[in-house]
Amino acid sequence: MPRVTFTGNLQRHLDCPPADVPGATVREALEAVFAQNPRARGYVLDDQGAVRRHVVIFVGGQPVSDRQRLSDPISPGAEIAVLQALSGG
Amino acid sequence: MRIYVGTRKGLFTIQGGEVAAASFLGTPVTAVLPRDGTVYAAVGHGHFGAKLHRSGNGGETWEEIAAPKYPEKPADAVDKDPVRNKPVPWSTELIWTLEASGKTIWCGTIPGGLFRSDDSGASWSFLCARSGTGPSASSGSAADMIFPASTPSASIPAMRAASSPPFLVEASG
Numbered sequence: 476m477p478r479v480t481f482t483g484n485l486q487r488h489l490d491c492p493p494a495d496v497p498g499a500t501v502r503e504a505l506e507a508v509f510a511q512n513p514r515a516r517g518y519v520l521d522d523q524g525a526v527r528r529h530v531v532i533f534v535g536g537q538p539v540s541d542r543q544r545l546s547d548p549i550s551p552g553a554e555i556a557v558l559q560a561l562s563g564g
Numbered sequence: 565m566r567i568y569v570g571t572r573k574g575l576f577t578i579q580g581g582e583v584a585a586a587s588f589l590g591t592p593v594t595a596v597l598p599r600d601g602t603v604y605a606a607v608g609h610g611h612f613g614a615k616l617h618r619s620g621n622g623g624e625t626w627e628e629i630a631a632p633k634y635p636e637k638p639a640d641a642v643d644k645d646p647v648r649n650k651p652v653p654w655s656t657e658l659i660w661t662l663e664a665s666g667k668t669i670w671c672g673t674i675p676g677g678l679f680r681s682d683d684s685g686a687s688w689s690f691l692c693a694r695s696g697t698g699p700s701a702s703s704g705s706a707a708d709m710i711f712p713a714s715t716p717s718a719s720i721p722a723m724r725a726a727s728s729p730p731f732l733v734e735a736s737g
Contacts, residue, residue, distance in 0.1 A: 485612060488591075514628065518612040522634040522655035529611040559611040 477504045477553040481515075484559050491515050501534060502545035504555055519557055531560040566622065568596040568603065575605050577623050585623050597662035597669065604669065604685060606659035614659045614673070618685055632656050632671050632679035632688040 477498055481491040491512055498504030509516040521527050526542040533539070533556045539547045549555065567578040570593035577585040587593075588607050594614070595606040603619045605626065617626040637643075637654040645652050658674040671679040671688065679688040 488609060488612065488615075517615070517631060517633075518609070521613065521653070523637055527611065527613060528653075 476551060477549050477555055479504055479508050479555045479557065482556075482558045485518055485557070489514055489518055491518075499548060500545065501532060501539050501541075501547045501549060501555060504549060504553070505545060529560045531558050532556070533558065566598075568598060568605075568623070570594060570596045570605065575623065587619075587623050587626060588617075595659050595662045595671075597664060599664045599669070602684065604662055606662060606671075608658050614656050616659065616671075616685060629685045630687055632659070632673055632677070632690070634677065635690055 476495045478493055478495050480493045485491060489512075491508075494508045494511065496504050496507035496511075498507055505519065519527065519530055519532075523543075526532055526539070526545070531538055532542075532545075534547060534549055534553055539545060541547055565579070566584070569576045569578060572592045574589040574591060575587040575593040575596065576583050577587075588605065592608040592610075593605055594608045595604075597604040601620065603623055605617045605619070605623075607615050607617065609615060614631055616629050616631045618629045619626045634654040634656060641654075643652045643654070644650065652675050654675075656673045656675075656677070659671060660674050661672045663670045663672075667682060669681045669685060671681070673679065675693065677693045678691045680691055681688050
């Protein structure tokens with residue numbers, strides 16, 4: 476089952492422990508997390524359901540390519556990491 | 565008198581000339597509204613978006629409540645900022661100001677939008693966006709809106725200049 480983990484910087488504001496959830500895409504896995512933890516949605520996704528501009532999601536060490544629909548396929552043992560992006564000046 | 569000061573480093577409560585309490589340390593607090601025994605605080609998490617919190621005990625403890633959310637953007641919508649010539653995100657990036665009139669709480673955001681809540685912030689209705697940018701208004705542009713005579717001018721946040729510092733100082737008796 477895919478595992479979703481969240482950066483410690485997010486856990487300062489929100490309780491979001493690692494979650495083992497079903498899903499064949501990044502979207503499906505995240506929706507499973509949000510079903511258990513509704514507050515987490517607004518911290519990870521924007522109002523249109525896309526990944527927030529300064530958030531980045533990695534699957535197996537690679538950034539997801541579809542940040543709008545999160546349609547990237549994942550394997551049953553995928554490790555999905557939700558991190559804050561390096562940004563600013 | 566108790567004064568709530570929202571800063572880029574958190575929310576500070578001033579009482580008797582001294583800092584009586586501090587909340588959200590290290591996080592920008594972009595708007596504060598004390599109203600009818602409840603304090604509302606808008607925080608800007610940067611990476612993780614704008615959020616709203618509410619306190620019923622003067623800021624000792626807080627609960628996160630719903631944040632204003634833009635409606636779904638139609639797939640064929642083309643929306644560009646006419647000044648910067650860049651797409652306008654249909655997503656709340658920052659809560660710019662909070663005001664109240666009667667039992668209604670008004671919330672102004674960046675990108676320029678106006679929301680209202682009639683249930684103490686439990687839910688928000690999108691009213692309009694700045695004319696010419698942002699999502700089309702469901703009830704007219706900000707300039708077209710009619711506000712109650714008792715509504716302070718600050719309740720028309722969508723029309724405020726975007727260059728002002730994003731903090732507020734509010735006081736309650």
